[in-house]
Amino acid sequence: MTETMNIEDYLAKGGVLTAPGNAPARYRGELMRLMSSFVDSELAGSAGFANAINFAPGIKERIAASRITLEKADHAGRVLEVMADFGTDMARYQAQHQWDARVARDADLGTTRQSGDMRLSVLHYPITGWTDAVVMNVLQGLATDVQMTELTRVSYGPLAEVFRQIAPREKRHAELGLEGLERIVATEAGKREAVKAIAYWRPRVAAGFGMAHSGRFETLKKFGLRHATNEDLLARWQNLTGGHLAALGL
Amino acid sequence: MARFHPLKVTDVRRETRDAVVVTLAPSDEHRELFDFTQGQYLTFRRDFDGEELRRSYSICAGKDEGALRVGIKRVDGGAFSTWANENLQPGDEIEAMPPMGRFSTALDPDAARTYLGFAAGSGITPVLSIIKTVLAREPKSRFTLVYANRQINSIMFREELEDLKNLYLGRFAVMHILETEGQEIDLFTGRIDAEKMAGLFKHWIEAEGVDTAFICGPEPMMLTVAQGLRDHGLGDEQIKFELFASSQPGRAKAKAVSRDAVEPGSGTEATVTLDGATRNFQMPRQGETILDAAIANSMDAPYSCKAGVCSTCRCKVLEGEVEMAVNHALEDYEVRAGYVLSCQAYPLSERVVVTYDE
Numbered sequence: 001m002t003e004t005m006n007i008e009d010y011l012a013k014g015g016v017l018t019a020p021g022n023a024p025a026r027y028r029g030e031l032m033r034l035m036s037s038f039v040d041s042e043l044a045g046s047a048g049f050a051n052a053i054n055f056a057p058g059i060k061e062r063i064a065a066s067r068i069t070l071e072k073a074d075h076a077g078r079v080l081e082v083m084a085d086f087g088t089d090m091a092r093y094q095a096q097h098q099w100d101a102r103v104a105r106d107a108d109l110g111t112t113r114q115s116g117d118m119r120l121s122v123l124h125y126p127i128t129g130w131t132d133a134v135v136m137n138v139l140q141g142l143a144t145d146v147q148m149t150e151l152t153r154v155s156y157g158p159l160a161e162v163f164r165q166i167a168p169r170e171k172r173h174a175e176l177g178l179e180g181l182e183r184i185v186a187t188e189a190g191k192r193e194a195v196k197a198i199a200y201w202r203p204r205v206a207a208g209f210g211m212a213h214s215g216r217f218e219t220l221k222k223f224g225l226r227h228a229t230n231e232d233l234l235a236r237w238q239n240l241t242g243g244h245l246a247a248l249g250l
Numbered sequence: 251m252a253r254f255h256p257l258k259v260t261d262v263r264r265e266t267r268d269a270v271v272v273t274l275a276p277s278d279e280h281r282e283l284f285d286f287t288q289g290q291y292l293t294f295r296r297d298f299d300g301e302e303l304r305r306s307y308s309i310c311a312g313k314d315e316g317a318l319r320v321g322i323k324r325v326d327g328g329a330f331s332t333w334a335n336e337n338l339q340p341g342d343e344i345e346a347m348p349p350m351g352r353f354s355t356a357l358d359p360d361a362a363r364t365y366l367g368f369a370a371g372s373g374i375t376p377v378l379s380i381i382k383t384v385l386a387r388e389p390k391s392r393f394t395l396v397y398a399n400r401q402i403n404s405i406m407f408r409e410e411l412e413d414l415k416n417l418y419l420g421r422f423a424v425m426h427i428l429e430t431e432g433q434e435i436d437l438f439t440g441r442i443d444a445e446k447m448a449g450l451f452k453h454w455i456e457a458e459g460v461d462t463a464f465i466c467g468p469e470p471m472m473l474t475v476a477q478g479l480r481d482h483g484l485g486d487e488q489i490k491f492e493l494f495a496s497s498q499p500g501r502a503k504a505k506a507v508s509r510d511a512v513e514p515g516s517g518t519e520a521t522v523t524l525d526g527a528t529r530n531f532q533m534p535r536q537g538e539t540i541l542d543a544a545i546a547n548s549m550d551a552p553y554s555c556k557a558g559v560c561s562t563c564r565c566k567v568l569e570g571e572v573e574m575a576v577n578h579a580l581e582d583y584e585v586r587a588g589y590v591l592s593c594q595a596y597p598l599s600e601r602v603v604v605t606y607d608e
Binding site: 005007009010013014015016017018019021022025026028029032033036083085086087088089092093096118152153157158160161164 | 291304306350351352353468469470487490492550553554555556558561562
């Protein structure tokens with residue numbers, strides 16, 4: 001039982017890697033990129049949502065926004081710990097970008113990331129009020145829910161485990177958003193505002209699924225870091241979002 | 251960042267013809283750093299003819315043994331494992347990083363859990379640490395081990411496993427699968443394949459009620475066992491993997507070029523700015539990246555993947571010329587603007603000036 005196989009073949013067959021020492025250079029790079037993107041997005045998301053706490057109309061909403069702010073930062077920390085196993089300096093990493101920095105509301109970033117900051121482009125846009133925050137959280141929360149089906153089965157075992165702990169809490173964030181949105185659409189004025197916010201956020205969240213026919217996908221798939229294509233994930237999100245919004249009459 | 255610390259070798263015990271068990275003691279000041287969790291490994295480093303090798307070996311001791319112990323099986327052509335098997339002696343010192351790895355589950359003294367372990371060859375080392383710790387710290391839990399080896403005399407920790415069976419009567423079971431030796435039960439002869447997994451679950455192991463399964467061995471065995479476990483109803487969250495030590499890509503670094511060995515005309519005068527402070531130093535034009543040179547000159551330069559992907563180490567070239575070996579991170583316009591990944595950047599000109607601050 002001592003025969004081994006090429007690590008790329010092992011990964012292509014669904015193998016799991018368990019330590020930085022197992023990871024070939026290119027794999028390590030792609031894995032770091034994936035983790036950076038998640039950590040930066042959670043930190044930027046948390047920083048953005050911190051403002052939403054003060055937009056909250058009541059105590060219940062204030063607590064929901066605080067919880068999302070807190071837990072997204074916590075999730076960033078958990079993934080950053082896995083990065084630290086690969087030599088990332090945690091103290092330096094978490095201070096390298098200004099996580100609450102935002103571009104102008106009408107800027108058009110498309111799908112591109114901004115310099116070294118690996119956050120999803122949607123997290124560069126500013127939140128302007130409570131309804132705006134809730135809608136953004138619902139749409140991006142459902143997107144995270146879809147992305148988690150990929151992340152919880154990445155081939156780097158210790159990271160997949162962290163994502164499996166995170167996934168139900170991220171799901172709860174989207175649910176909190178849906179509960180908030182339900183209260184907002186109870187009035188006609190609220191509904192009108194929600195419709196406007198959906199029009200703003202929907203294409204920006206969709207951009208976060210990346211480009212169709214991404215050249216990187218095949219590499220990531222071979223490494224077991226991705227399983228479903230950007231197109232598939234986007235379609236699932238559109239479906240999921242359509243269903244939830246329709247249920248609220250939106 | 252984790253650093254290397256010296257450990258004193260206090261005992262070297264021959265376990266099989268080609269495996270030793272090495273007991274190590276940290277100095278008093280590092281004792282806490284080397285407090286381990288069952289299933290973790292140590293990474294050692296040693297110079298072999300000027301080339302640094304790093305190798306990881308799993309801890310085989312349980313949490314309650316009060317000792318740090320690793321099993322090292324000799325791998326054909328393996329410089330480190332051969333050296334450990336043939337030359338390592340009590341009294342020697344060896345450098346290691348603090349324990350790492352997440353091959354474990356949280357223990358609960360009140361829990362009555364059922365664990366499965368699958369180990370092949372030296373893959374037993376972390377599993378043994380887990381078995382000993384679980385049996386001692388979760389008095390109501392049970393553990394069943396399926397342990398694959400070529401033949402009887404290559405089984406590591408055979409006696410220790412027998413002792414554990416007697417010590418924890420009824421709570422610990424071992425099934426030896428031997429590749430080249432016939433046994434009374436046919437199922438226990440040969441390699442672990444899909445058929446054998448099905449046979450084990452049919453006659454010997456109750457898949458239902460298993461809380462966690464641990465697998466440690468070479469790649470094909472891990473794939474087969476994981477698939478077998480999934481086929482019998484275990485979820486991914488219930489399966490813990492540890493690829494064993496021989497599956498480490500060669501970590502021998504490119505030969506380090508000594509700073510003293512830089513010949514006139516072949517070196518580069520580097521000026522690096524980081525966090526507002528600027529330093530000047532000489533670096534070779536080959537064999538060392540700007541990042542490594544900056545770190546070697548006591549600058550706390552940022553980096554993460556060192557593979558040209560994550561862009562943590564990005565810096566801007568203000569003067570001179572550099573070449574990147576790999577770039578998966580920077581866009582064309584960034585490269586045109588003078589940005590490079592310092593982990594991949596080698597100087598081409600006699601003088602380079604770079605900054606991490608822009």
